[in-house]
Amino acid sequence: MFIVLSGSPRGAVTLTEVSDDGILSPPVHVEPADVLSDIARRERDRPRWVWSDTTLWYPMLLESGVAVERSHDLRLCHRILRLAQSTRNSELAERSATPWDLPPHPPGQRQNTLFDDEPHDDETDPLEEFLLQRRVLDTLAAADPGAAFRLRLLLAAESCGALIAEEMRSRGMPWSAEVHAATLTEVLGPRPQFGGRPAKLEALADEIRSALQAPALNPDSQPDLLRALKKAGLGVSGTSKWELRELRHPVIAPLLEYKKGARLLSANGWAWMEAWITDGRFRPEYVVGGVVTGRWATRGGGALQLPAQVRGAVRADDGWTLVVADASQLEPRIIAAMSRDEAMAKAGRGLDLYQGLVDAGVVNTRAHAKLAMLGALYGATTGESAQLMPKLTRAFPLAIGLVEAAARAGERGEQVSTWLGRSSPLPSDGWREVQRAGASPDATPADERRARLAARDWGRFTRNFVAQGTAAEWAMCWMAGLRQRLCALGDADSRPHLVLFLHDEVMVHSPAPLADQVAEAIRDAAADAGRLLFGTFPVDFALSVAVVSSYDQAK
DNA sequence: AGCTTGAGCGCC
DNA sequence: AAAAGGCGCTCAAGCT
Numbered sequence: 354m355f356i357v358l359s360g361s362p363r364g365a366v367t368l369t370e371v372s373d374d375g376i377l378s379p380p381v382h383v384e385p386a387d388v389l390s391d392i393a394r395r396e397r398d399r400p401r402w403v404w405s406d407t408t409l410w411y412p413m414l415l416e417s418g419v420a421v422e423r424s425h426d427l428r429l430c431h432r433i434l435r436l437a438q439s440t441r442n443s444e445l446a447e448r449s450a451t452p453w454d455l456p457p458h459p460p461g462q463r464q465n466t467l468f469d470d471e472p473h474d475d476e477t478d479p480l481e482e483f484l485l486q487r488r489v490l491d492t493l494a495a496a497d498p499g500a501a502f503r504l505r506l507l508l509a510a511e512s513c514g515a516l517i518a519e520e521m522r523s524r525g526m527p528w529s530a531e532v533h534a535a536t537l538t539e540v541l542g543p544r545p546q547f548g549g550r551p552a553k554l555e556a557l558a559d560e561i562r563s564a565l566q567a568p569a570l571n572p573d574s575q576p577d578l579l580r581a582l583k584k585a586g587l588g589v590s591g592t593s594k595w596e597l598r599e600l601r602h603p604v605i606a607p608l609l610e611y612k613k614g615a616r617l618l619s620a621n622g623w624a625w626m627e628a629w630i631t632d633g634r635f636r637p638e639y640v641v642g643g644v645v646t647g648r649w650a651t652r653g654g655g656a657l658q659l660p661a662q663v664r665g666a667v668r669a670d671d672g673w674t675l676v677v678a679d680a681s682q683l684e685p686r687i688i689a690a691m692s693r694d695e696a697m698a699k700a701g702r703g704l705d706l707y708q709g710l711v712d713a714g715v716v717n718t719r720a721h722a723k724l725a726m727l728g729a730l731y732g733a734t735t736g737e738s739a740q741l742m743p744k745l746t747r748a749f750p751l752a753i754g755l756v757e758a759a760a761r762a763g764e765r766g767e768q769v770s771t772w773l774g775r776s777s778p779l780p781s782d783g784w785r786e787v788q789r790a791g792a793s794p795d796a797t798p799a800d801e802r803r804a805r806l807a808a809r810d811w812g813r814f815t816r817n818f819v820a821q822g823t824a825a826e827w828a829m830c831w832m833a834g835l836r837q838r839l840c841a842l843g844d845a846d847s848r849p850h851l852v853l854f855l856h857d858e859v860m861v862h863s864p865a866p867l868a869d870q871v872a873e874a875i876r877d878a879a880a881d882a883g884r885l886l887f888g889t890f891p892v893d894f895a896l897s898v899a900v901v902s903s904y905d906q907a908k
Numbered sequence: 909a910g911c912t913t914g915a916g917c918g919c920c
Numbered sequence: 921a922a923a924a925g926g927c928g929c930t931c932a933a934g935c936t
Contacts, residue, residue, distance in 0.1 A: 574932065575915065593916060599921070616917060619930055644926060648920085655928055658919040679920095731924040738923070817925035821920095856920045856926090 355425065356395060357403040359479040362410045366391075369480050370400075375487060393419045401425055403483050407515035407641075415523040422840075426512040427482050428453055429642050433508060434489055438768050438776045439500045443489040451476045500774060506885070507773035510829040511642060517836055517851060518639035518649070525634025526656075526667060526852040527675075527862055532903075533626055533666035540662070541614055544623050554618065557611040564604035572611055620655065621663050629654045635667075639854075646818055647775050647825040648856055657855055659904075667853075667860075667904035674865045676849075677907035678875045678898040679858035682706040683827065684820045685726050685752075690883070690892040691772050691823060694751035698892040706895075715748040716741060729753055730820050732760060732813035756816045763815025764808040771822035772886060780811050823886075827894070828857055830885050834878035835859065842867055842874070860904070868900045 354373065360366040366388045370378035383391050392402075392414065401423040404410045414421065431453040434440050453476075494501035537544070542552030550558065562570045567581040578592050585604065589596055594612055597605055629635055635654065643650030651657050659667075669675045680686075685706050689697035700709035710722035721737075725745050728738030729752075746753045759769045763777070766785060770776045784807055790796060791804020832854055839849050839861065849863035849871045863871045875898055883894045899907040 576933080591915075595922075612917085616930090620918070620928095646926065648926065650927060652928085655918075658917090658928060660918055662918095683920095728924070731926095733924050736921085736923055813925065821926060858920080 354398065354400045355403050355483070356400045357480045357483050358410065359405075362413050368395075371403075371480075371483070375484075389414065389417050389419060392421075396421055399423065403427065403479065405479050405482075407512070407519060411516060411519040412523070415519060420520065421516065423509075424512045424516055425483070425508065426515045426641075427479055427486070428455075429511050429515060430486055430508045431482065432642065433504075433511065433775055434486060436768075436776050436778065437504065437774050438770050439497065439504060439774050440489050440493055443492060445485055445489045453477075453482060503772065504774040506830070507771075507775060507826060510773075510826060510833055511647075513833040513836070514649070514829045515641045517832060517854070518641050520836075521851055521854070522636050522638060524850050524852060524862070525632075525636045526860075527670055527673075528630050528633060528635040529666050529668040529903075530626060530630050530633065532668060533621075533630070533663060534623070536663060536665065537617070537622060537626075541618055541622070551614075551618065554611065554614045557607045557614065560607040561604055561611060564602070564607065572608070573615065617660070617662055620658075621660060625654075644825075645778055646822040647771065647829075648821065649854065656853070661905070665903050665905040669862060669865075669902050672865055674863055674868045675852075675901050675904065675907075676861040676863055676868055676871045676875065676898065677858070677901060677904065678860075678872070678879075678896050679855075679908075680828070680831075680879065681895045681897060682726070683824045683857040683894070684730050686892055686894055687772075687824045687827060688730075688752045688755055688820050689749070690887040690890050691819070692751040692755040693890060694749050694755075695891070697749040697752045698890070700749075701893055701895070703893075704895045704897065710748075713748065715744055729756055730817060732756075732809075732816045734809070756820060759819045760812035760816035762812075763818075764812035766811070767815075769815045769819050771819055771826055773823070773826045775822050775826070777815050777818045777822075784811060824857065827882050827886055828854075830882035831879050831894075832859060834881045834885075835861075835875055838874035838878055839871070842870055872898045872900060 355371040357369045357371060358366055359369075364385050366383045367380050368383060368391070369380045396419070399422055402421050403425040404427065406428045407424060407426045411421070411424075431445070434443070434445050435454060440446055490501055490505060493504065541554055545551055549555075558572050561572050562568055565581045565585045567584070570581050571577050575592050579589065582589050582592065582604070585602070587600055587602055589600070594609055597609060629637070635656070637654035637656030638652045639656070640650040640652055649657070667675070681704055682701065685697065686701050688694070689701060696713075700706055700713050700715070703709055707719045707722035707726070710716055710726075711719055716722045716725055721741055724738045725741035727733070728742055729745055733739040733742070762769050766780050766788065768776045768779060787807045788804050790800045793800070796804075832851065836851065839851070842849050843864055847864050849861050849867055851859060852862045853860035859875065861871050861875070876896060879894050879896055883892065897908075901907050
């Protein structure tokens with residue numbers, strides 16, 4: 354059963370029940386004061402809540418301690434359906450753009466008036482949109498039941514992801530400001546009282562100035578630094594650390610150390626801490642579906658790029674513990690399953706698929722296995738990685754064939770789709786124009802070259818899209834299943850809960866005595882996700898699971 | 909003064 | 921040694 358919510362999250366709300374058969378009950382009007390209790394009461398029947406945008410509706414509920422089990426996020430689902438190859442000719446895809454096509458609202462601006470205005474017109478009415486989406490899926494189901502099943506699974510997983518994102522933000526990641534501050538002081542020196550560089554960083558800057566004999570140098574200025582390096586006789590084209598690392602000169606060591614410190618200061622320094630840590634919690638804003646492939650993004654805080662340096666500050670509360678799990682070599686296992694490549698699945702039977710490649714005699718070393726696999730997933734064209742590719746192709750023709758086919762499709766300007774049916778965007782008009790010019794009878798060699806390079810670029814993108822996007826689907830199913838299992842553990846006020854999701858990694862903050870049960874739930878949910886997507890195909894989704902008191906102890 | 913762009917580097 | 925997919929964030933530089 355579905356309940357469609359329309360109106361404004363903080364105002365009066367209209368609820369319409371829609372049965373699984375599509376029968377509508379008369380709409381019920383609820384006054385603002387009664388909305389929370391009404392939703393909480395109806396949640397006992399475990400409906401799927403249908404609303405315009407989880408980020409608009411769910412925070413209000415969570416603030417009042419109301420969690421919901423299932424939802425359908427119309428905006429996220431619309432974006433998937435609109436682009437999907439499998440619903441290509443549907444009434445939804447053929448419509449001109451509506452407000453449902455808008456990207457997620459900009460940072461800080463959580464009130465989106467587009468869906469709050471009352472009354473809604475047909476274009477913005479949540480019930481209309483929901484019925485439209487149902488029609489599209491029903492039509493697909495009649496033509497291709499399997500595709501409809503997978504797409505519905507994707508929409509449910511995406512919507513559940515949106516719930517989880519808000520729940521994680523509501524609980525927050527446990528963060529010790531004391532540990533973080535101690536790390537900063539150790540690396541940078543004490544926090545400057547009146548701005549300026551911290552002492553240890555300033556000392557390094559002085560070392561750099563004297564090593565380069567440039568007393569006025571500001572090491573933060575790329576052009577200044579580049580000029581000074583060249584003047585000191587170093588043949589560099591930029592100031593990046595991977596170029597500097599190769600040089601032998603007294604300035605290199607302090608310069609690299611300076612860069613590392615300066616990076617820590619600007620990205621995760623005291624200012625970051627003041628902006629993002631409150632009451633011992635880090636609450637980043639996750640953007641579900643923020644990446645074209647279906648991966649999540651974040652807005653502010655950089656939660657998905659926490660450097661190893663500061664991970665020690667993620668610490669469980671007293672009496673609690675962190676259960677951290679990550680899927681090993683997820684994307685290779687995904688392409689093995691998608692292509693039904695039994696040989697590659699067999700190589701991934703243990704924890705380490707790369708070692709499995711060595712044991713199967715495909716390559717000589719683990720490092721080669723990793724390099725070759727990354728080349729296959731990202732489309733390496735040169736270097737050692739590309740040279741290893743033929744070995745992979747011989748050993749795993751199905752899996753490699755799958756990513757190669759995705760690359761060729763992209764080069765032709767076609768869409769590709771993930772296992773559950775999320776489709777890649779079409780290339781831009783500019784790209785098509787470049788292809789047209791390159792194929793024209795009076796194309797110059799430069800035109801042809803430009804077309805070839807652009808085609809290859811887009812092919813590398815579509816190649817990676819199918820693997821990265823399907824991996825994201827597996828991860829969302831994993832996490833949704835885990836969330837369900839965690840609900841059955843502990844008491845309401847001491848329940849293990851997700852606090853971090855990082856593409857192929859999850860972290861659960863758990864009462865210490867429940868850690869083993871949480872670890873088991875994580876493993877069971879991973880196995881479930883594999884079966885949900887790929888049925889009985891024998892591919893292992895291996896996990897490494899660690900029970901730790903702080904994040905730096907994982908791995 | 910305020911905006912965009914590019915370099916650089918952190919994560920998967 | 922760098923490369924090759926997806927991102928976010930910050931700073932300085934360069935622009936209006």
